[in-house]
Structure formats: C-alpha cells, structure tokens
Amino acid sequence: MTRLVPDTLVMAERNLVRLPRAPDLLLGFTVQPIMFVLLFVYVFGGAIETPGYDDYVDFLIPGILAQNIAFGGFVTALGLAEDMTKGLIDRFRSLPTARASVLAGRTVADVVTNTLSIVVLLVTGLIIGFGFDAGPLEVLAGVGLLLLFGFAFSWIFALIGLSVSSPEAANGIGFTLIFPITFISSAFVPVESMPAGLQEVAAANPVSTVVDGLRSLWLGTPAGDDIWLSVVWCVVLVAVFAPLAVAKYRKTAAR
Amino acid sequence: MHVHESDSSPAISVTGLVKSYGSVRALAGIDLEAAPGTVLAVLGPNGAGKTTAVRVLTTLLRPDAGSARVAGLDVVENAARLRAKIGLAGQYAAVDDNLTGVENLVMVGRLYGLRRSAARRRAGELLERFDLSESSDRVAKSYSGGMRRRLDLAAALVARPPVLFLDEPTTGLDPRSRLHLWATIEGLVADGTTVLLTTQYLDEADRLAHRIAVIDRGEVIAEGTADELKDRVGGERVEVTLTHPAASHAAVSALADMTDEPPQTEGELIRVAVQARSGAIMDAARRLDRAGVGVEDIAVRRPTLDDVFLSLTGHAAEIDDEVEVAA
Numbered sequence: 001m002t003r004l005v006p007d008t009l010v011m012a013e014r015n016l017v018r019l020p021r022a023p024d025l026l027l028g029f030t031v032q033p034i035m036f037v038l039l040f041v042y043v044f045g046g047a048i049e050t051p052g053y054d055d056y057v058d059f060l061i062p063g064i065l066a067q068n069i070a071f072g073g074f075v076t077a078l079g080l081a082e083d084m085t086k087g088l089i090d091r092f093r094s095l096p097t098a099r100a101s102v103l104a105g106r107t108v109a110d111v112v113t114n115t116l117s118i119v120v121l122l123v124t125g126l127i128i129g130f131g132f133d134a135g136p137l138e139v140l141a142g143v144g145l146l147l148l149f150g151f152a153f154s155w156i157f158a159l160i161g162l163s164v165s166s167p168e169a170a171n172g173i174g175f176t177l178i179f180p181i182t183f184i185s186s187a188f189v190p191v192e193s194m195p196a197g198l199q200e201v202a203a204a205n206p207v208s209t210v211v212d213g214l215r216s217l218w219l220g221t222p223a224g225d226d227i228w229l230s231v232v233w234c235v236v237l238v239a240v241f242a243p244l245a246v247a248k249y250r251k252t253a254a255r
Numbered sequence: 256m257h258v259h260e261s262d263s264s265p266a267i268s269v270t271g272l273v274k275s276y277g278s279v280r281a282l283a284g285i286d287l288e289a290a291p292g293t294v295l296a297v298l299g300p301n302g303a304g305k306t307t308a309v310r311v312l313t314t315l316l317r318p319d320a321g322s323a324r325v326a327g328l329d330v331v332e333n334a335a336r337l338r339a340k341i342g343l344a345g346q347y348a349a350v351d352d353n354l355t356g357v358e359n360l361v362m363v364g365r366l367y368g369l370r371r372s373a374a375r376r377r378a379g380e381l382l383e384r385f386d387l388s389e390s391s392d393r394v395a396k397s398y399s400g401g402m403r404r405r406l407d408l409a410a411a412l413v414a415r416p417p418v419l420f421l422d423e424p425t426t427g428l429d430p431r432s433r434l435h436l437w438a439t440i441e442g443l444v445a446d447g448t449t450v451l452l453t454t455q456y457l458d459e460a461d462r463l464a465h466r467i468a469v470i471d472r473g474e475v476i477a478e479g480t481a482d483e484l485k486d487r488v489g490g491e492r493v494e495v496t497l498t499h500p501a502a503s504h505a506a507v508s509a510l511a512d513m514t515d516e517p518p519q520t521e522g523e524l525i526r527v528a529v530q531a532r533s534g535a536i537m538d539a540a541r542r543l544d545r546a547g548v549g550v551e552d553i554a555v556r557r558p559t560l561d562d563v564f565l566s567l568t569g570h571a572a573e574i575d576d577e578v579e580v581a582a
Binding site: 006007010011013017018086088090091092093094095096097 | 310313314315335336338339341343345346349350351352353354358362363365366367368394410
C-alpha cells in the first residue's frame with residue numbers, strides 16, 4: 001500500500017506524457033468543447049428561455065463545463081480498454097506495483113486534462129459574454145468542485161473501460177450511458193421546461209446538483225443545499241465506483 | 256539440503272496445475288520443472304494451454320488446483336513478492352506505442368521501485384544491449400516488429416529477474432530478428448537466468464531448450480531433452496524418392512538387408528532406418544543402381560521434433576486447435 005502514491009504518479013506521468021502524441025484525443029479537450037459552446041449559444045440560445053439569468057451564455061457555461069468534465073474520464077475508459085487489448089495491463093500486473101495504481105494513475109491524469117478543459121472553456125465563455133458575479137474564492141471553489149466531479153466520473157469510466165472488449169466498445173457504451181445522464185439535467189435547459197416525469201429525473205440527477213451548485217458559486221443564484229450536496233455526491237460516487245473498478249481490474253485483467 | 260535450499264531447488268516447479276475457463280479445461284493437471292540457469296521450452300499448438308500456464312506462473316491468473324513455485328515462491332501465496340523476481344515478455348509486445356523506447360523502460364523501472372536516476376541508467380544499459388540506443392528517443396509505434404519485441408524483452412529484464420517467462424517470443428518475427436532474439440536468450444541463460452519459453456516452433460525448442468515439455472489439450476504428453484524426444488521416434492534413416500512408384504518392390508528388396516527393420520514404403524518414397532550415417536547414402540545408391548531402380552533423390556534424415564509431435568499427438572504441430580473445432 002505504501003507504493004500506491006509513487007506508482008500512481010508514475011502511471012499518471014505516463015498518461016500525460018503520451019497525450020500530446022495522440023493529437024485526436026487532445027482535440028477532444030480543446031477544440032470540441034469550444035465548438036459545443038458556440039453551437040449552443042448561437043444556435044439554441046435564442047430559443048431557450050432561462051428566466052432569472054441575464055443571458056443564455058451565463059446559464060450555459062456552468063452547465064456545459066459540468067458536461068465536459070463528466071466526459072473528461074473518457075480518456076480513462078479508452079486508455080484502459082486500449083491497454084488491455086495491447087497486453088500492457090498484463091505487463092503492469094506482472095510488476096510489483098500497487099494494485100490500484102494503474103487505475104488511479106488514469107483518474108489522476110484526468111484531473112490535469114480536466115483543468116485544461118476548464119481553462120479553455122472559461123476563456124471561451126468570457127470572450128463571448130459570460131460574466132462571473134462572484135469573488136476569486138468562489139470562482140476557485142467552483143473549479144475545485146468541477147475537478148472533484150470529474151474525478152468521480154473518471155472512476156465510472158474506469159469501470160466501463162475495464163468491462164468492455166475494445167476501445168471502440170468503450171466509446172459506444174460510454175457515450176450511450178453518460179450522454180443522457182448529462183443531458184437530462186439542468187445543464188442546458190431549465191428543468192421546469194421538461195415534461196413531468198423527466199423533471200423529477202433531472203432534479204434527482206447529481207449532474208443537476210453540481211451544475212446548480214456551480215451557478216450559485218459563480219453567479220450568486222440561491223444555493224440551497226446544492227453545494228454541499230454536490231460534494232457528498234462526488235464522494236459517494238468515488239466511494240462506490242473506485243472499489244468496483246479496482247475489483248474489476250483484478251478479475252477482468254486476469255482473463 | 257536446507258542450508259542452500261535456493262541453490263538446489265528448481266527455479267520453476269509445477270505440480271498438478273489445473274485451470275478451466277467455464278467448461279473448457281485449459282490446463283488439465285500439468286507438471287513442469289526447470290533447474291536454475293536452464294531453458295524449459297513448453298511446446299504445443301495454439302490452444303494447447305501454453306499461455307494459460309505462463310499466466311498462472313506470472314501471477315496473472317489463479318489456478319483452480321495444483322501448486323506452482325517460481326524462484327522458491329508460491330505463485331498464489333507469495334504472489335506480491337514473486338512479482339519482483341520475474342520478467343514477462345509476451346506474444347503481443349506490451350510496450351506503450353506513444354512512449355519512446357527510453358520512456359517505456361524508465362516507466363517499468365520506476366514501477367519496479369527504482370529511483371528515476373537509477374531507472375534511467377538501467378534503461379540506457381538495456382537499450383545499448385538490445386541495439387536500440389539510436390532509436391531510444393523515438394516513439395515505439397515507429398519501431399519495426401523486431402525492435403518492438405526487443406524493447407518488450409528489455410522491459411522484462413529491467414529488474415534483472417532470475418526467472419524469465421517468454422510467451423511465444425518469436426511468433427511473427429522475420430528470420431533475421433528470430434536469430435537475433437535467440438542469441439539474446441542464449442546470452443541471458445549463460446548469465447544464469449532461468450527461462451521458460453512457450454513456442455509452436457520446433458526448431459526454436461530444439462535450439463534453445465535444455466528440456467522440452469510437449470503439451471497438447473492442457474496436458475503434458477512428453478517431457479525430456481530434444482534428443483530423448485527424437486529417440487522416441489527412432490534414429491536416422493535414409494529416404495529414397497523413386498522415379499517410378501512401380502519400382503518400389505524391387506527397391507525394397509534391394510535395400511532390405513541394409514537394416515534389421517523392414518523398409519517402409521509410401522508411394523514413391525522409401526524409408527530405411529540405419530545405424531550409421533556415414534556411407535549410408537553411397538551404399539543405398541549402389542544397391543539401387545545394381546537393381547536397375549531409377550532414383551530421383553536420396554537423403555539421410557534425422558527425426559525432427561515435427562516427427563516427434565506427429566507421433567505423440569497424431570496431428571502435426573502446425574494444426575490449430577481452433578481450426579479443428581471449427582471443422
């Protein structure tokens with residue numbers, strides 16, 4: 001267990017060093033989110049009513065950030081699936097390393113790439129008219145909340161990556177599972193605009209909790225329980241999915 | 256006996272190992288043993304259970320029954336300690352394509368617990384030894400198949416493991432890279448490393464192994480040195496190819512008193528077991544000439560491990576079990 005931290009750092013370093021060498025993945029953190037922000041603001045923005053907000057861009061930026069960060073863990077799913085098909089997981093498991101380090105190295109590296117995504121999206125947002133109604137501490141707290149949220153989702157993606165037979169399957173399953181979770185939420189439209197039934201689902205969705213917590217931190221909207229509930233949600237997700245992923249790693253890789 | 260236990264006990268010792276996947280018995284109770292500093296080849300066709308055996312011995316897979324000790328450590332009970340003493344290089348060169356040669360080896364070194372500087376030093380030594388120094392700063396995906404395999408083997412050697420597992424190390428390599436890798440393996444063994452290698456290539460086992468375990472359908476069907484296995488199918492023989500199969504009767508009677516065993520015929524091919532290699536071809540040629548039998552070709556053939564495999568299993572080594580199942 002004493003090896004966990006150094007081994008995790010070695011694995012995280014490996015995942016980050018190789019990233020710029022797979023430019024298609026890097027595009028996913030940078031150009032793609034910008035494209036989505038622009039599409040939502042300028043294509044859908046005019047048609048979506050967001051009472052209580054100055055502008056759709058104010059409503060959207062916290063939502064689209066949370067959505068992007070939820071998907072940040074995709075790198076973990078794809079990377080683990082690829083490592084399995086290429087036999088690298090066998091090599092790692094034959095080494096005297098801490099068992100969780102291969103997965104933790106992935107999820108920790110995701111925190112770094114998620115930070116990059118957050119910066120890119122915030123700069124884009126500020127350019128097209130997003131404005132904070134908060135002090136620097138609240139802004140930083142919001143970034144922290146997003147990173148914690150991304151870390152939690154990385155463990156979900158780790159489990160997905162270990163449960164599938166190929167990177168392509170990881171892509172398909174990850175998208176099909178996570179996409180609706182991020183959309184049936186308060187990320188892009190007010191929950192009240194959804195049909196009854198879906199409203200309840202959206203309200204119970206942790207993505208909504210995180211997005212609303214972020215809005216209250218950055219825009220000064222009434223917080224209610226959203227901020228501390230967001231943190232609880234993230235901790236619960238990690239507490240559930242990290243052990244599941246590690247257990248799966250021990251077994252799946254032992255085919 | 257107990258004082259120098261590690262010196263006298265086998266480096267690899269496997270008893271009654273069983274592993275099933277659902278209803279498929281990948282290992283049906285195999286026994287293996289390798290003395291320190293020797294090469295044990297596990298020879299068998301695809302699907303025979305070779306890779307499963309390697310995966311159990313390298314702690315990747317838990318056996319259902321039986322026991323296995325490597326470097327004096329039980330693969331289940333002492334798995335964590337054992338991992339520091341083994342190296343594994345596989346059929347699919349397990350290197351990270353997006354890391355350079357040196358980055359791959361430094362990563363593995365640090366995962367073995369070396370400091371960064373020590374890992375870097377060791378990586379440099381290995382790249383030099385495996386003739387990869389010039390490409391050490393190129394990403395592995397730009398490497399040729401032979402280079403990747405060498406890098407994979409180098410990664411397995413980072414911690415100077417006393418026991419090395421090579422799962423089909425030369426499958427898919429061109430002949431030159433194969434010879435290169437064989438020489439490397441021989442060098443490691445000369446330095447005292449114990450090697451278990453799996454292969455479907457009989458010439459590979461013949462060249463490298465001190466002992467060979469032939470496995471088929473999860474069972475060891477023969478075990479011994481290459482020579483012992485070859486003796487099982489008899490000694491040397493003269494093979495005569497006739498111009499016309501019709502002359503085979505005349506040929507057989509001309510060759511009959513060269514040997515105690517009756518010559519075997521198969522169409523235009525006649526095999527005669529002989530005691531001595533020297534003079535056998537001349538003798539046979541003279542006899543056939545005197546009998547007026549037309550000859551296409553005469554050769555002395557030593558039984559190969561192909562013959563061994565065929566006579567032991569009833570099917571040729573190349574036959575793929577998956578093909579058999581599908582047929």
